[in-house]
Amino acid sequence: MGIIATIVSMELRGRTAVVTGGAVRVGRAISTALAREGAHVYIHYNRSAAPAEELRDEIIARGGVAAAGSADLSDPGRAHQLIRMAEDELGPVTVLVNSASGFPADSLEDVTLEGWRRTMDLTLGSPMFLIQAFAARVDADAQGAVVNVTDVKTMRPYREHLSYVLAKGGIDTLTRAAARSLAPRIRVNAVALGVILPPPGEGDEYVNALAEHLPLQRVGGPEVVGDTVVFLARNDFMTGEIVHLDGGAGLV
Ligand SMILES: NC(=O)c1ccc[n+]([C@@H]2O[C@H](COP(=O)([O-])OP(=O)(O)OC[C@H]3O[C@@H](n4cnc5c(N)ncnc54)[C@H](OP(=O)(O)O)[C@@H]3O)[C@@H](O)[C@H]2O)c1
Structure with a gap:
């Protein structure tokens, strides 16, 4: 194969x-x-065992292949173990989504x-060590x-959620740093989310009020995130990019 790639997208089937x-x-x-x-x-989970098992069964019932396993990622030391757990169940891992x-x-x-350290470990440290473990395998x-899943608020931070937004800012930099380190073998991209779902404990009215101010005037919903992750995983000539799914929030 020459320098011009003949593969235009990475096939996800069977990976x-x-x-x-x-x-x-x-x-x-x-x-x-x-x-x-x-x-x-x-399907990795921490506490959501029942939804994880239900989703696994749903995927299998539709003819797909899935497994589920738990790891508490507030300890980044679990990262290598998690990649091995997945490998043991489903074979070599070639796609990693840090959500x-x-x-x-x-x-x-x-x-x-204590709160700062916990957030940094869970939201930045574990994704970094998962990428390390993944790349090694x-x-x-x-x-x-x-x-990686990040947040548009790294550009325009909240007053609240300080340690979260700093950790996600680290995810933005990690995306670019890992993309450089791991090219050409592994591509690393991110999706930065805006108003996608109400935070746990809030209802639709919470996000509807935020969406009113967006150019696209609606809430994104999680399906658009799934579609974009598929696009980023498949696209064979993109690395180090952060795609903003924010209904145009960055324009106003
Ligand atoms: N929702 C939005 O509109 C929005 C906006 C911007 C960015 N995001 C980003 O999108 C991603 C998903 O958001 P979401 O709203 O769906 O998240 P969420 O409802 O807050 O759920 C958090 C997820 O992280 C897992 N988790 C939490 N603590 C963990 C731990 N100690 N160890 C391992 N896993 C742990 C949970 O697993 P279990 O349920 O199994 O415990 C759950 O799957 C996040 O990265 C978030 O920052 C979301």
């Missing part, structure tokens, strides 16, 4: 994909979209050292893809 936080909400839509493309999906995250409501006034002659 093993790990989706962290893949059982509920946004992560569930990502797992579902990858399974629809024929990927063998390892699991915390969302603590701290601010510059009240952030604590992708064969030298294989193609791999990582998609």
Whole structure:
């Protein structure tokens, strides 16, 4: 093969994909979209065992391949173990989606050292060590893809959720740094989310009020995230990119 690639997109069918936080909400839509493309999906969860098992069974009932397993990623030391767990169930992992995250409501006034460390470990440290573990296991002659889930608020931070937004800012930089380090074998991209779903504990009215101010005047919903993760995993000439799914929020 010459310098001009003859492969225009990476086939997802038959590849093993790990989706962290893949059982509920946004992560569930990502797992579902990858399974629809024929990927063998390892649905990682922390507490959501029942939704993870239900999704696994749903994918299998539709003729797909899936497994589910739990790891508490507030300890980044679990990252290597999680990749091995997925491999044991579904074979070599060549797609990794880092979606699991915390969302603590701290601010510059009240952030604590313990809370800061926990958020950094879960929301930035675990994705980094998962990428390290993943990269170490992708064969030298294989193609791999990582998609990180970040937040458009890294550009225009909230007053609240300080440690979260700083960790996600780290995810933006990690996306570019890992893309450089791991090219050409592994592509690393991210999807930055705006108003997609109400935060846990809030209802539709919460996000509808935010959506009124967006150029596209609506809430994104998780399916568009799944479709975009599939696009980023497949696209063979994109790395280090952060795609904003924000209804045009960045324009106003
Ligand atoms: N929802 C939005 O509109 C929005 C906007 C911007 C960015 N995002 C980003 O999109 C991603 C998904 O968002 P979401 O709203 O669907 O998330 P969410 O409802 O807050 O769920 C958090 C996810 O992270 C997992 N998780 C939490 N603590 C964990 C731990 N200690 N170890 C391992 N996993 C843990 C949870 O797994 P279990 O349920 O199994 O415990 C769950 O799957 C996140 O990265 C978030 O920052 C979302």
